[in-house]
Amino acid sequence: MARPSKPTMSRALQRRENISGYLFMLPSLFFFIGFVVFPMIICIITSLTDANMHDPGMFGNFIGFSNFARLVKDVDFLEALKNTFIIVIVSVPTVCAFSLWVSSAIYKLSGPVLSAFRCIFYLPVVTGSVAVTVVWKWMYDNYTGIFNHVLKGAGLIEQNINWLGDSKYALWCIILILFTTSVGQPIVLYVSALGNVDQTLIEAAEVDGANSFQIFWQVKWAQMMPTTLYILVITTINSFQCFALIQLLTKGGAGTNTVMYDIYWTAFKLTEQAGHFGYANAMGVVLAIFIGLLSALQFKLAKEK
Amino acid sequence: MKKLLAILLAMTMVMALVACGGNNDNANPSPQDPPETEDQTPEAPAEPAASGELTLWTYPIGDWGKEEKVKAITDAFTADTGISVKVEYLAYADGDDKVNSAITANAAPDLIMEGPERLVTNWGDKGYLVDLSDMFDDTDKSEINAAAMTACTHPNGEVYEYPLVVTAHCMAINLNAFKEAGADQYLDLENHTWTTENFIKAVDALYAHYNAPVGAVYCKGQGGDQGTRALVNNLYGGTFATASHDKYTWDDPKNIQALEQLKGMPGITFDASLEGGDEIKVFYQGILKMAFCWNIAQQLNPNQADTGAGLTANGEEIVFMGFPSENGTPALQGGIWGFGIFNNGDSAKVENAKTFIKWMCDSEHTAEAVKTANYFAARSAAEGTDLTGIWTDNEIMNEYQVLMPYLGDYYQVTKGWAGARTEWWTMLQKVGEGADIAETVATYAGNANAG
């Protein structure tokens, strides 16, 4: 693509490119293959076995796809899968929309104000997931949390709401925390993307009599497409990193189980059902397939653009 | 900036080299390396003598979860025997996962301190622990509490836990609040017991006075679930498992009646955001007027606002109580804690670990080890030292003795125990959300029995 003038390279040149290319890739590949690809392959293989922690060997007996057949009927897993998707499907678009709105509202502000806002929205990200979780746990507290106190004080609720203990609210509470820790980067990105929009196009549109709304969607939005796609990718990644929230807030109870947590649970919780590595790995494989598809979809969209 | 970058890069390269170098060494050890490491070993300060080092993982059992107390006793042990002990402190919230992942990574500790429900029914049953039966002679067997000994013994005859301490789990009430609401008339403060009828009256009186839930059936996870189990079982005399410990009996109509009673009381809330520890916090804050997750160590513990032991954060008096039952004689849940040894394939370490257990559980030092736990000794005497009187100078401990006769069946060794606990709190969550009680209990009891 970059060098259309040379569609075919000479064999010697190709070999040189191969050698230097792979040499440059080598350090990265060492870690990528060693600590991501290789474990993933093991994961796929064990998902077809009845491996468990009590067997000395790495792999148990080959049992074909029965782990997967069991998964389809596992109510807990299906609920976890559903919750995982709710988290992704809700948080990704809201994060994008919210950060787009905030950026469009602040990008014209003067320098120091703009950077103050940017920093503030970035704060939850840099506070660190554990610190954030610990403080939110306290704020959500059923008895002494400030949420109930403020809402009750404002007369919005009569009885304390058990935010993290009620399956009507718990998942949404977790999504809210995830949301605050996800919008920081998209806002930074959108602010500069808006600043970089080609002014001549905007002027041309204004001459044509377009109102600010039309300008926004037809000119600015279109130009920010690459940024948006990038944001979609990182927000999706972020949404799958909600393990700390669930482990520290609800332990997967009150309707907040996710596949990520279910894997951990199945592998290590002290139950007779636990230690079923083959089964836990099968969950991992299902999740990986979904994520792979999602990523592929996002990048296909990016290519078409 | 450039310089900084260069330094960073150089550091990275060095680190990468170290990492890769290590890997190569593994594949084909180069001849110079082994002697080099042998030179290093004797210099290592962590290994003072050939007698070696033990790792002990302990759950927070009384003050066995507090470093300053544990360090005092393990240091004394090290001074005595030359065996050093490295202690890691587990939490009930994620301790099990830690042990399990360590087992998976072949990095289990040498010693572990917990009760039979984990040591015997789980890790022992799965063959990770060393049989300790050769540590008990006839004198030991006569000295050790018979129920504790039975609980520590696997059905296959092997003993996976050397018991150190026992206690009865109970509940606690905020006496000031009870008095204020006029509910103290329902308490038998002499014997620390009450009847179901009085319990219901008391809760209603408290609710009428405070207009908010005064007790919480916590069910976020398994932490402190002995409290909710005992509450439900005692209320109408239900059982948790059969006497022969082969089946769970939650679907006993008496348990269902109890759950229906609790669910119907406005003063009692089913709270899926709390575990035992959280409940205690809210109780300390004076919001809940009773705590179901309580025992003597808790009674002796000062609260986090440092207003003193046996008091809430604003200084109100806490009184421990047995669980309410129809005739006022509860069946309390026992706690039996002691040590188990993981079989890490190193017989020298196993011997050292046995020395440790002997030193802690059956020697003149046992009194100290027991006192560190803030519970009662699991045996009457150890190597000639009488252990029955170690708490005579402690008034609260003495008073707590009144509950010990109510110690009920130690059913935590029923098959499928760990799985059943998960089913139990999940069931409470469902009941709390308003699911049909009889149906829910039947489903989850079925799961527990299947598991």
Next chain:
Amino acid sequence: MKIENSRSRAYRIASIIILVVLAFLFTFPLYWIVTGGFKNGADINATKPIWIPTEWVMNNYDKLMKQRSVPLWEVYLPFGSFFNGGKKVLLTAGPEAPAAIRWLINAVLMCVAAMLLTCLTAAMAGYALAKKRFNGRALLFSLIVCAMALPKQVILIPLLKEMSALHLYDSLWAVIFPTVGWPFGVFLMKQFSESIPGEILEATRIDGASELKTFSTVVIPMIKPGIGALAIFTFINCWNDYFMQLVMLTSGSNFTIPLGIATLQAETSIDNGLLMAGATLAAAPIIVVFLIFQKYFTQGITMGAVKG
């Protein structure tokens, strides 16, 4: 036209108000953490929130420092356990110190190591993917894209066994290596390297510069903002990777501060003051890192993304 203007002014004012409220809400958790750490027992346990501490005390920090004590540092011979029968070879250990300080040091070391390794490997790989036409490039790139969103829980068990086999379990390396292996950095660096004009590379080559020289003198300076962004990004990510820390680190002397705080929560969920003091300690380093490198971050991250 007039109506339009007044409407848009109203909209602007409304949005500024909303923004200020939001800004307040976004800062509040941090405020609550910091003040919580300095509140006394009565304030912490009050049934109504105490918005401003009635007195500022250091109690909680004192308590935090007394929680555990571990050697301030321990240096092990890398991979020493391979020749020492599975036992690590300790080279030097520091004096006993409050565990929280050790946890802080551990966390910073871990994140810095992960950051440096990631930046170096990703910059090289990103450059190769963008500018070298080697065979299998497209395949590798797709693999990287697909693996980018993969949560580590998926490979939990194999990774644990692998770390155990490499004798890395319960060491910071067990957290560092998978972080470095995570291919997002490569993807980011590829985006940056795309913008390097091919002519410049060509010219350097004609001048007879070696590949490494080209990389260090031409490529690195051009993607510097990107490296800065990736550095902060990796640092924050590694710091926030509670899961890997939870699974891989077991001894109290190897904990990181986030893991330590989470463990304290599990043990003493009853003491919010202590937890907030810990959380302050856990939040401070990354906030400082962020504020120092903020400029690079905002510049760097946007350049890469806007390029698409």
